[in-house]
Amino acid sequence: MFFRRALAQIQRHHPLSARLPCTTRPPRSTVELLKADTSYNTPLTLTQAVSLSSLTQNSLEAETGASIGVSKDGGILNVKWQEGPDARFHGVWLRHNCHCDQCRAPAGQRKKNVLDYPETATISDLHLHDDYVALSWYEEKGHVTRVPLQFLRQHCYSKEVLEKRDMDSRPKTYSQEGIPQISLKDVQNSQEGLLRWLEYISDYGMCLVKDIPTKPEQIAKTFQVVNEPDPINIAYSVSRLNLHMDLLNYESPPGLQLLHCLSFDSCVTGGGSHLLDVFHVAERFRESHPQEFRDLARIPATFQRIHFERENPVYMTFQRPHILLNHRDEIAAVFWTQQNEGPLAVAEEDVEAYYRAYRLFAAQIRFSDMLKCVKLEPGDAIVFNNRRVLHGREEFTLNGGRRHLEGCYVNIDEFKSHYRCLSHALGRPVGEPARRVGNQCWF
Numbered sequence: 001m002f003f004r005r006a007l008a009q010i011q012r013h014h015p016l017s018a019r020l021p022c023t024t025r026p027p028r029s030t031v032e033l034l035k036a037d038t039s040y041n042t043p044l045t046l047t048q049a050v051s052l053s054s055l056t057q058n059s060l061e062a063e064t065g066a067s068i069g070v071s072k073d074g075g076i077l078n079v080k081w082q083e084g085p086d087a088r089f090h091g092v093w094l095r096h097n098c099h100c101d102q103c104r105a106p107a108g109q110r111k112k113n114v115l116d117y118p119e120t121a122t123i124s125d126l127h128l129h130d131d132y133v134a135l136s137w138y139e140e141k142g143h144v145t146r147v148p149l150q151f152l153r154q155h156c157y158s159k160e161v162l163e164k165r166d167m168d169s170r171p172k173t174y175s176q177e178g179i180p181q182i183s184l185k186d187v188q189n190s191q192e193g194l195l196r197w198l199e200y201i202s203d204y205g206m207c208l209v210k211d212i213p214t215k216p217e218q219i220a221k222t223f224q225v226v227n228e229p230d231p232i233n234i235a236y237s238v239s240r241l242n243l244h245m246d247l248l249n250y251e252s253p254p255g256l257q258l259l260h261c262l263s264f265d266s267c268v269t270g271g272g273s274h275l276l277d278v279f280h281v282a283e284r285f286r287e288s289h290p291q292e293f294r295d296l297a298r299i300p301a302t303f304q305r306i307h308f309e310r311e312n313p314v315y316m317t318f319q320r321p322h323i324l325l326n327h328r329d330e331i332a333a334v335f336w337t338q339q340n341e342g343p344l345a346v347a348e349e350d351v352e353a354y355y356r357a358y359r360l361f362a363a364q365i366r367f368s369d370m371l372k373c374v375k376l377e378p379g380d381a382i383v384f385n386n387r388r389v390l391h392g393r394e395e396f397t398l399n400g401g402r403r404h405l406e407g408c409y410v411n412i413d414e415f416k417s418h419y420r421c422l423s424h425a426l427g428r429p430v431g432e433p434a435r436r437v438g439n440q441c442w443f
């Protein structure tokens with residue numbers, strides 16, 4: 001149960017709701033802030049805010065060093081941080097992110113429907129406090145919106161910030177390195193060790209855990225990968241497994257996959273595990289075959305699992321393209337499992353384009369120089385991100401021996417959340433580090 005324990009450990013020590021530090025200093029109004037400047041001696045109104053539009057000349061400055069002003073039409077709050085690019089926040093965005101008690105529950109959830117307030121939000125008054133900004137609105141007299149400065153800093157959406165976030169969240173490639181390794185002891189004995197393990201999985205999509213007792217059910221709810229006489233799944237045979245992701249017939253396929261090696265006798269030949277970062281392959285495919293890349297992002301494949309003659313009969317079909325792009329044309333997910341694909345069911349004019357692109361992509365996967373191969377030893381567990389890394393295995397011959405892996409899955413969003421919470425609890429900035437994990441979102 002080592003993985004389950006590790007995750008439980010994170011939750012016990014690090015509650016999900018980290019609170020921002022509170023200052024005890026009373027809030028300063030704009031009046032107080034601007035006293036030194038003789039041109040201002042009344043609370044700031046929109047008319048006066050107009051003159052704040054040029055941040056270099058007139059602005060409010062918070063203890064944190066941030067200075068703010070409002071655009072001439074009252075539609076935009078301009079923020080200049082002590083360091084980093086300037087930020088602009090639209091009135092409608094600020095109104096939607098109001099932190100006042102009427103708008104937001106203590107745990108951070110929104111209490112209002114967007115239809116509860118006006119369509120436009122024009123700033124009519126502005127007060128800067130030590131750690132938050134208070135805004136009044138022309139359209140909504142009497143409502144004072146509060147937004148913490150730290151929240152603005154964290155959720156700034158300027159082009160530079162979004163581009164930097166995209167860069168920072170890029171998964172690391174491992175072309176020059178082997179699969180990262182860690183011992184179970186290190187994962188269990190300290191929060192730092194646990195974080196390092198999560199970091200390897202986040203950065204590289206995979207990690208080999210060593211020195212696990214070779215007893216069953218060391219990991220959470222399991223499935224057994226052992227050859228059977230009449231397998232319900234090709235995985236439970238001795239055959240070669242082509243590179244694939246598991247269970248793409250689900251709307252939300254499994255995230256992390258853990259395979260714990262219970263036995264792998266030395267007389268067994270073959271049976272090495274294959275791993276390949278398909279995000280990397282897809283990016284290369286975009287460069288080498290732009291048209292076919294587009295086709296794979298456009299034409300839906302059929303993923304299916306239909307099997308009645310088993311203990312729990314299954315009938316699932318799911319149609320979607322192999323590559324999912326987001327609104328910025330970035331790869332947000334890849335879906336690849338030749339073994340569980342059903343018949344293509346698309347417009348006639350797309351059939352040949354699909355197969356041309358499909359074959360080319362399959363070839364890039366098959367012949368990628370990024371393929372990693374690891375032969376597990378008893379006591380090893382390979383952990384990899386099923387949403388980013390394809391897995392497969394060599395055919396094997398038992399020669400009288402035994403090969404037995406025990407596997408389990410962990411939801412990818414839970415993984416990402418645990419990783420962020422632990423990282424935050426150990427002193428890293430909020431929201432970092434969080435690489436894209438292939439959960440159909442690149443944020």
Ligand SMILES: [Fe+2]
Binds near residue numbers: 244245246391
């Ligand atoms: Fe699999």
Ligand SMILES: [Zn+2]
Binds near residue numbers: 098103144145
């Ligand atoms: Zn509010």
